[in-house]
Amino acid sequence: MRISELAETTGVPVHTLKYYLREGLLMPGEATSRTRAEYGAEHVERVRLVRALVEHSGVGIAGVHSILAALAAPPPSHHELLGVAHCALPTPGDQGPVSEEVGALVDDLGWPVWPEAPALRALSAAVAAARAAGVELSTGSLHRYAAAMADVAAVDLDVALAAESPAAAMHTVVVGTVMVDPVLVALRRLAQESVSARRG
Amino acid sequence: MRISELAETTGVPVHTLKYYLREGLLMPGEATSRTRAEYGAEHVERVRLVRALVEHSGVGIAGVHSILAALAAPPPSHHELLGVAHCALPTPGDQGPVSEEVGALVDDLGWPVWPEAPALRALSAAVAAARAAGVELSTGSLHRYAAAMADVAAVDLDVALAAESPAAAMHTVVVGTVMVDPVLVALRRLAQESVSARRG
DNA sequence: GTCAATGGACAGCGGCACTATCCAAGGAGA
DNA sequence: TCTCCTTGGATAGTGCCGCTGTCCATTGAC
Secondary structure, three states, rough: HHHHHHHHHHOOOOOHHHHHHOOOOOOEEEEEOOOEEEEHHHHHHHHHHHHHHHHHOOOOOOOOHHHHHHHHHHOOHHHHHHHHHHHHHOOOOOOOOOOHHHHHHHHHOOOOOOOHHHHHHHHHHHHHHHHHOEEEEHHHHHHHHHHEEEEHHHHHHHHHHHHOOOOHHHHHHHHHHHHHHHHHHHHHHHHHHHHHHHOO | OOOHHHHHHHHHHHHHHHHHHHHHHOOOEEEEOOOOEEOOOHHHHHHHHHHHHHOOOOOOHHHHHHHHHHHHHOOOOHHHHHEEEHHHHOOOOOOOOOOHHHHHHHHHHOOOOOOOOHHHHHHHHHHHHHHOOOOOHHHHHHHHHHHHHHHHHHHHHHHHHHHOHHHHHHHHHHHHOOOOOOHHHHHHHHHHHHHHHOOO
C-alpha cells in the first residue's frame, strides 16, 4: 500500500507519517520508484505501536525511540532480558541517588535487585515527592504496596515467559510494562471505590 | 515572611510564585501594604504540594486546580468521599465509552462500582490502547491484576481512614492517589526484576 | 497530456509551564 | 530627605514537544 493508504488504514495523517519517517520511528517502505514506496502490514503494526506509546504511555518521542531500539536488538537470555528492557524504558526520576530507606526496603523484602537499577532511583524520587506533597508513606505501607506489586509482576512474568519467541517476550515485557501501567492505575481507582463501598 | 523569603525557603523562583498567585494555585499573602504581603507556613506547604503535583504527578496546572478545589471543599461523608475525590482527579481517557469487557470484568469481580465512574472509562481506554500496541491482555490477566490492585486499595483505604479529620482523609485520598501511582510503577519494575531473578 | 500523489526539506503552530521585562508604589538604610 | 531595592501587577516572550503547513521537483495513473 502507499502512504496515503497507510494513513487511511491507521487513521494517522500523511504529514504525521512523514514526520515519523523523518524521526526514524517508522521504517521506510520499499521504494518502487523515486516518488513511490510500498508499505505493508508491518508498517501498519508499527504505526499503531508508535501511536499507542505516544498517546497513552507518557514516554516521549525519545522514549519511543529507545523502546523501538530495544525491540529491534537481538534479545538476550532470559536472565538479561529484564535488565535490558528496563534500561530501555524511559524512567522519570532515575537521575537522583538511591535513598537509604529504599535500600533497606528491598533488603527487608529480600528482593534480589541489581543495585544500579533505574527503578531504585525512580522509587526513591517518587517516595520523596509523595512525602513532599504531604502524603504519609510509612514503611509498613510501602511493604504492603510492594507485596501487591509482586503479585502484579508475577502476572507480567507469566505472560512474558509464555511468549513463543525471545523477541515476543521482549515485546511483551517492554511494551506491556509501559502500556499496562495506565491499566493498573485505573484498576486502583476502581478498587478504591469498591473497597470503600464494601466497608461503608 | 515576604515573597523573596518564601522563594528561598521552597527553592521556587519568585517569578514562578507570582505565576502561581496569578493562576490561583497559591493563595495571596496577608497584605501589609500595597506593595508588601506576609506569607506563612501554610504558603510553604502549599507551594511544596503544587510543585510535587506539577513535577511528579503528570496532572497539569488545570489538574492541580481541580485537586486544590477538592481539598478546599468541605469534605462530605465517607461514603461520598471517594466519588468526589475521583471526580476531582484528572483522569486521562475518561471521554470514551465503557467497553463491554470492562463492564463484565467488574461484574465478575463483584465490585460495587458507580457505573459513571471516570475510572471505568479510563480503564476501557487503557485496555484498548494496550491491545492496539500489541499487548495481549487476557481476561485472566486482568482478573489477577485487579486482585493485586484490590490489595493496593486496601492499603489506601486503611491509611485514609486512619486520618484524624475528614479534611485529612480527603488530602490522603486525593494527593495520595496521584502521588503514590509513580511509587507503585517503580515498585512494579523492581518486583519484575526480583521475580525474574528468583525464577531464573 | 494532465493532474494528483509522493518524497523531501524546512519553517510554523498550539499548548504548556514557566520566565523576562517593565512599571509605579512603597519601604529601609544613608 | 534621598536613594535604592523589593513588591505586586500586567504583559509579552521563551523553550520544548508533537505535530502541521508550505513549497518543490518528480512521477505515475488516467
